[in-house]
Amino acid sequence: MPDERHLQPVDGTPGASQIDRDLAQLLAIAPSPEFAARVRERIRDERAVRHSRSRWWVGLATAAAAAVFVLMFVSRAWRTEDAPRETRTAVDTVLPVVATQPPVQSTPLASPRPGAHEARPPRVGAIAAATAHAESPQPEVLVPRGQLRAIARLRELTLNGELTEKNLPPVGGNPGTVIDIGVAPLTIAPLTVPEVEINKGDK
Amino acid sequence: MHDAASLEKFETLVTVEAGVDREFEERLRECSSLAIRVAYSVVGHRQDAEDVAQEAFARAYTRFAQLRDRDRFRAWLVRMTWRLALDRQRSEKRRLVRETAVAPAAEHTAEDAAIAEERAARLWAAIDVLPEKLRITIVLSAIEGYDTREVARLLDLPEGTVKSRLFQARKGLAESLQCLTNDISSR
Numbered sequence: 156m157p158d159e160r161h162l163q164p165v166d167g168t169p170g171a172s173q174i175d176r177d178l179a180q181l182l183a184i185a186p187s188p189e190f191a192a193r194v195r196e197r198i199r200d201e202r203a204v205r206h207s208r209s210r211w212w213v214g215l216a217t218a219a220a221a222a223v224f225v226l227m228f229v230s231r232a233w234r235t236e237d238a239p240r241e242t243r244t245a246v247d248t249v250l251p252v253v254a255t256q257p258p259v260q261s262t263p264l265a266s267p268r269p270g271a272h273e274a275r276p277p278r279v280g281a282i283a284a285a286t287a288h289a290e291s292p293q294p295e296v297l298v299p300r301g302q303l304r305a306i307a308r309l310r311e312l313t314l315n316g317e318l319t320e321k322n323l324p325p326v327g328g329n330p331g332t333v334i335d336i337g338v339a340p341l342t343i344a345p346l347t348v349p350e351v352e353i354n355k356g357d358k
Numbered sequence: 359m360h361d362a363a364s365l366e367k368f369e370t371l372v373t374v375e376a377g378v379d380r381e382f383e384e385r386l387r388e389c390s391s392l393a394i395r396v397a398y399s400v401v402g403h404r405q406d407a408e409d410v411a412q413e414a415f416a417r418a419y420t421r422f423a424q425l426r427d428r429d430r431f432r433a434w435l436v437r438m439t440w441r442l443a444l445d446r447q448r449s450e451k452r453r454l455v456r457e458t459a460v461a462p463a464a465e466h467t468a469e470d471a472a473i474a475e476e477r478a479a480r481l482w483a484a485i486d487v488l489p490e491k492l493r494i495t496i497v498l499s500a501i502e503g504y505d506t507r508e509v510a511r512l513l514d515l516p517e518g519t520v521k522s523r524l525f526q527a528r529k530g531l532a533e534s535l536q537c538l539t540n541d542i543s544s545r
Contacts, residue, residue, distance in 0.1 A: 174481070174528060174531050174532065174535070175499075175500060175504060175528075177477060177478070177481050178481060178485075178496065178497075178500040178531075179500045179501075179503075181478055181481055181482070181500075182395045182398060182399055182497065182500050182501055183395075184391075184394060184395060184398055184404055184407070185391060185394075186390040186391060186394050186408065186411070187404075187408060190390055190394070190408055190411070190412070191386055191387070191390065193408075193412055194386060194390075194412050194415045194416065195386075197412055197415075197416045198415075198416055198419045201416055201419075201420070
């Protein structure tokens with residue numbers, strides 16, 4: 156209900172209730188019968204536009220993903236082509252392994268107490284050996300030169316499709332001696348912990 | 359297996375969309391008058407008001423997921439319609455001409471109709487000079503049958519604030535109408 160306490164009609168001016176009535180009458184318009192249909196049509200149109208727009212985005216995203224995938228594949232193929240042939244031969248083939256380092260003997264943990272420093276030198280030596288091994292130009296897997304040549308030849312024949320019975324070595328021939336893998340046994344020395352002395356005065 | 363899963367997903371989507379459409383239809387039915395009247399109070403032209411309300415409904419549809427609650431939908435719709443109507447009024451100020459024709463049902467003679475039109479024109483002029491926050495309060499109040507609680511809910515304001523604004527708006531309207539009356543009588 157209109158609040159009429161504060162306003163009284165003044166000199167030909169309508170009072171609050173008259174203003175409220177006039178205003179309500181002024182704004183009392185109803186939607187036209189086709190209003191709802193127009194709204195529905197508008198929504199349908201917008202939905203169609205949005206669908207086509209989203210389809211366009213999906214297409215673009217798919218094309219971009221495909222392009223990235225192709226680029227990755229091509230660059231990977233190029234990198235494989237550029238890699239040195241010898242390295243690939245050494246890595247791709249399963250060859251007998253020769254131990255290149257003398258066995259490293261594990262030592263017990265060094266005690267923090269003075270007097271136990273004698274245990275350190277072998278550990279430092281092992282690290283130095285490992286570093287030298289890493290910096291060595293030799294590959295990790297060593298194969299006798301003759302065997303490597305034979306494997307390379309076999310691979311070449313296979314790739315060229317020239318591998319025939321004529322090219323194969325005679326059956327029953329001496330295939331050569333395979334070197335056994337020489338891995339020295341790992342020995343672990345028992346851990347000795349010196350007894351801790353507790354002095355009553357120490358705090 | 360794959361086809362069955364796709365079909366099920368498609369059916370779910372269709373069902374969800376149908377549900378959204380049904381709810382939206384309901385809102386459209388119950389809020390059309392509100393939106394059109396709010397727009398009409400600003401642009402003062404029935405066709406323009408319908409265009410504005412249509413735009414507001416189209417925008418509401420795109421955000422319907424967040425506006426499913428009835429009260430929230432009505433409040434959002436009123437604010438959006440009001441803003442769109444003001445934008446339209448500002449951009450097409452020269453073109454927009456207020457309708458002063460009043461529904462003829464209440465009037466019997468040509469003289470009565472003329473008086474009513476004159477009164478409507480003066481009322482529009484008085485409404486136009488009101489500050490925006492008072493204007494929307496009194497307009498919504500008139501549309502909602504002077505239910506301050508409903509207006510407070512629509513404007514997200516305390517009821518006391520709405521009552522105070524309503525008082526100021528009525529006072530402003532009365533003063534403006536008095537000025538207009540004095541101007542006419544002094545001619």
